[in-house]
Amino acid sequence: MAEEPRRQARGQRRMEQLTDAAALVFAEVGYAKATTNAIAKRAGVSPGTLYQFFANKEALATALADRYRTALQEAHAQAFDPTAAQLPLPELVDRMIRPMVEVNLANPGFKTLFAGPDLPEHLTAPARALQAAVTGKVAEIVAVRAPGLPADRLQQTATVATQIFAALLGTVLAAPPADRESWIQELNQALVGYLTPVLS
Structure with a gap:
């Protein structure tokens, strides 16, 4: 009885190993050339081992799309909680940016x-929709904090x-781990500096 859960765990680890590898190869050479x-x-692993879990590269890309979409949804839930809208602004901004940096x-x-x-459109569209939704999520937080702000x-x-955020994200991600926190603080200050006169 105990062997079945162990086999399932090994299979799950192998699938994650393969999707991790696919992400790297797709990012390096593109979907078409992978x-x-x-x-x-x-x-x-051998190609035969890969085919035990995934029928083709589109199946791998589908698994990656599902993983990325789930990760983005979880990050959004952490970052854009309207109940946190009345926190001090630096704390609110920090709460919004960290999950997005981490994902x-x-x-x-x-x-x-x-x-x-x-990459096939049906794979990219859901993730792009989630990325595009960030502006709307930010607007929801701002609206709670400044309910009198005109819609435009x-x-x-x-x-x-x-x-x-998007402009500085690349710098944050590229920073050596020892320097990353200071860049996150710079991002926080840039956003606080922009939002303070608007929200006041």
């Missing part, structure tokens, strides 16, 4: 991969705040 042989080699750190290459031109100003504020 092959299952290259993915199997990167994972350190990108935990999924290297995913953002590039899902923005690429050669609310949308403009959320758009600019999202773009500030």
Whole structure:
């Protein structure tokens, strides 16, 4: 009886190993040029082992899309909690940016991969929709904090705040681990500096 859960756990680990390898290969050479042989080699397994779990590279890309979408949904739930809207602004901003930084750190290459031109549209669309929803989530938080803000100003504020985050995210992710916290603080200060006059 105990063998079945162990077998399932091993199978789950193998699937994660293969999808991790696929993410790296897809990010390096693109979906169109990636092959299952290259993915199997990167994972350190035979092609036959790969085919025990995934029928083809689209099945691997589908698994990656599901993983990325789930990770983004979880990050959104942590980052954009309207009940936190009345926290001191630096604390609120920190609470919003950290889950979004962490999901990108935990999924290297995913953002590039899902923005690429050669991944099938039905795989990229859900993740892109979630990424696009960030502006709306920011607008919801701002609206709770500044309920009198006109709708056009609310949308403009959320758009600019999202773009500030996007502009500095690459620098945060590329920073050596020892320097990353200081860049997160810089990002926090940039957003607080922009939002303070709007929310006051």
